[in-house]
Amino acid sequence: MSSERVISIYGPGLLGGSVALAVLERMPGVQVRFWARRDSAEKQIRARGIEAEFFTDAAAAAAGASLIILCTPVETMPGLGASIAGADLAKDCLVTDVGSVKGGVVRALEPVLGARFIGSHPMAGSEKTGIEVARADLFENAACLLTPTTATLPESLERLRGFWKALGCRILEFGPDEHDEKVARISHLPHMMAVVTTLAALRGDPEAIACVAGGFRDTTRVAAGDPGLWTGIAMGNRPALISRLKEAACTLSELVSLLERADESALRQFLAEAKALRDTVRPLPSKP
Amino acid sequence: MSSERVISIYGPGLLGGSVALAVLERMPGVQVRFWARRDSAEKQIRARGIEAEFFTDAAAAAAGASLIILCTPVETMPGLGASIAGADLAKDCLVTDVGSVKGGVVRALEPVLGARFIGSHPMAGSEKTGIEVARADLFENAACLLTPTTATLPESLERLRGFWKALGCRILEFGPDEHDEKVARISHLPHMMAVVTTLAALRGDPEAIACVAGGFRDTTRVAAGDPGLWTGIAMGNRPALISRLKEAACTLSELVSLLERADESALRQFLAEAKALRDTVRPLPSKP
DSSP: OOSOSEEEEEOOSHHHHHHHHHHHHHSTTOEEEEEOSSTTHHHHHHHTTOOOEEESOHHHHHTTOSEEEEOSOGGGHHHHHHHHHTSOOOTTOEEEEOOSOOHHHHHHHHHHHGGGBOEEEEOOOOSOOSGGGOOTTTTTTOEEEEEOOTTOOHHHHHHHHHHHHHTTOEEEEOOHHHHHHHHIIIIIHHHHHHHHHHHHHHTTOGGGGGGOOHHHHHHHGGGGSOHHHHHHHHHHTHHHHHHHHHHHHHHHHHHHHHHHTTOHHHHHHHHHHHHHHHTTSOOOOOOO | OOSOSEEEEEOOSHHHHHHHHHHHHHSTTOEEEEEOSSTTHHHHHHHTTOOOEEESOHHHHHTTOSEEEEOSOGGGHHHHHHHHHTSOOOTTOEEEEOOSOOHHHHHHHHHHHGGGBOEEEEOOOOSOOSGGGOOTTTTTTOEEEEEOOTTOOHHHHHHHHHHHHHTTOEEEEOOHHHHHHHHIIIIIHHHHHHHHHHHHHHTTOGGGGGGOOHHHHHHHGGGGSOHHHHHHHHHHTHHHHHHHHHHHHHHHHHHHHHHHTTOHHHHHHHHHHHHHHHTTSOOOOOOO
16 A cells, blocks of 8 residues: 555656656556656546646645655756645655756755655656656666765665665666766767767778667667757766766777787787676576 | 479578578579588587588588588688688589678688679678577668679579578679778678777766666667688778778767857757768568
């Protein structure tokens, strides 16, 4: 039995839509609301058969909700946070988000929302966007990174853990800046490297695409992601991302140098070191 | 009805095993042989239920065969080519290979095998290796790159096309050096970028692996490939691979520079250019 009554989701995209589908499937009795900037979003929500109240007024969507989840691009969150702070909030109302960057968001939202706000980052998504591709099982077996601070109340954190666990996530906890450093490593760097690989492979010879196999497909899949969304993420995590990209540049130059001197045994060692690290990724649980 | 009688496969690994399974399924009446360096390979072939004659003598395995396919690491091919050239070959015997690099292989094998040899490179594989993971449908819908030269006879080329088409491939044709340039772009570069990404992400913080999601998984999948195999491929295609890696280094430095000056609109344009190129990859045919 969930301790939530009314969950208000801001942003009916892939993530917001998937939260709604999962809540309706797994938390009987909990009421779902959606907020979107544009009226036209309501039609897309209905088209997915989601039973939810719909709002375009950010304060009205927040009034009386037990849990508010911001599923909008990270750069919109400070503005939404201010509107929500001015709403008629329930006493026990918690606010969280699903953004890929946390330092800036937490620094913007804690001053206006206080201990009500705790950041969340479910590590789930797709290169595709929009409620059309939302799925109730998107969060199943995903890591969800929570970013409590010294202001966070233990009972609020426990409620938020319970919410994401109910959606199928495993919970990990980091400070906001530590979170940004981790995701620069395992999400933002790989995204940018997929982009760089696509450009270095095809800019000079777009027709080489006729030869692609599974390796290219997988290595560059995320480069098909939404440029606007990823511009916001990269700008929001600039310092950590720049450090990672500079480390990648050093590693790449290490590789070029050992190829130039035809150092076969160093090359084998370089590849073996990467394999040993890559082999620590835990296998995906097989579907029942 | 296949024009082949006896197909002799050198190297019972993922590719050799998959060729055997596909031939037995799709070319009734064709006899399959395997050559391996070690006796112990025979047991693994039998364990997959493959009906084939087994040889450890390279000349004996070649005698009387209509088609010989080298499915061993690229660096072993010159030695095998010499043994095969000295065997009691059938008059119509063709020799091909499945190696990832062609310039060096063609320059080594054409002088000893003459017009009998035409290079093939089916763009199929896996980060896993061994006959245990071989599949009859591995080549279905894969591109197969053939590398005829001025020495190639049109009727031999047509026979080789027919063979790979029967296994489910679409055929593309390039000169050996042009082939190496294409695969540096769409296979060897992405492989090395997956390796570099893995190292830059995890060398300094192996525990960040706990946070990984689908993006990291796909972008780095091939970095789990066999270091020995990929050392041979990279050494065999050094000049083309080094050019690609240097272009990747320039592209990476372009990205770092626009992040450092926080040029949001240039970043969006950079990501959009990669997306437009990545979107030209044709979707995988859906399984029936």
